Amino acid sequence: MKFRNFFQELNKRKVDYFIWKSRENTKKFFSGEKDLDIYLNPKHEEIFNKILKKYPHEERISGFDHIRMVYFLEGGKKYLLHIFKKLSFGKSRFTKNYFIERKNLRVISKNSLKYLSPEDEIRIYFLKSIIKKQPKKEAYKTFLNILRSIKGVDIKTRPIIIKVSNPFPQILKLFIRKIKKFKI
Numbered sequence: 001m002k003f004r005n006f007f008q009e010l011n012k013r014k015v016d017y018f019i020w021k022s023r024e025n026t027k028k029f030f031s032g033e034k035d036l037d038i039y040l041n042p043k044h045e046e047i048f049n050k051i052l053k054k055y056p057h058e059e060r061i062s063g064f065d066h067i068r069m070v071y072f073l074e075g076g077k078k079y080l081l082h083i084f085k086k087l088s089f090g091k092s093r094f095t096k097n098y099f100i101e102r103k104n105l106r107v108i109s110k111n112s113l114k115y116l117s118p119e120d121e122i123r124i125y126f127l128k129s130i131i132k133k134q135p136k137k138e139a140y141k142t143f144l145n146i147l148r149s150i151k152g153v154d155i156k157t158r159p160i161i162i163k164v165s166n167p168f169p170q171i172l173k174l175f176i177r178k179i180k181k182f183k184i
Helices: 004-011 025-029 042-052 118-132 138-146 170-179
Strands: 018-019 037-040 059-060 067-074 075-083 086-089 098-101 107-111 113-116 153-157 160-164
Touching: 004 042, 004 113, 025 037, 025 075, 025 113, 025 138, 086 118, 113 118
Parallel strands: 018 113, 037 075
Antiparallel strands: 018 037, 059 067, 067 075, 086 098, 107 113, 153 160
16 A cells, blocks of 8 residues: 555545645655654544554654654655654754644645645744744745745745735735845
C-alpha cells in the first residue's frame, strides 16, 4: 500500500490533522528529500494509529512527549513525518517551549491534504521568526513562499510586486505593505 494514500484515509475517517510549519516542503517530502510536520488532534490518535498500522513504517523517539517521529518505508526510501499532538516551537530544534492553541486555527484542503490556512500560517511564522530572532531576509523569503500558495496572489520578486485579487484578508494586506519595504 503506498503511503501517499495514508492522508486520503485520514481524510475519509475525518481525522483532525493538518500540515503546519512546512507547507513549502510538501512536494519535497513526497520525493523523500524533506520531512513534513503535521498536527494531530490527540482525540483522533487512536484512529490515526489504526490507519498507520496498514503502512510499512518505523517510529523513533523524538525527545518530546508531544512529538512522534514516523518514517514511512517505501521503495528503499524513508519519508519522515513529525506528528505534533501540541502545536509547539522554540528558539532551537532542541527546545519546544512555546505552544499555540488549536481551537481558533483554520484548516484548508488542497490536493487531498489538509493545511493550516495561509493567514494562520503567516501569523505563526512571524511569531516564530520574532522568537527565534530569525534574520529578516530569511523570514521574508519564507513569507513570500507562503503567500505564493494563496489563490489569487501573484508575486514577482525582482522588484517585489504583489498583486492581489479581492476578496483578500485584511491581515495579509497589512503584511504585504510591510514586506514591500524590504529588499530580498
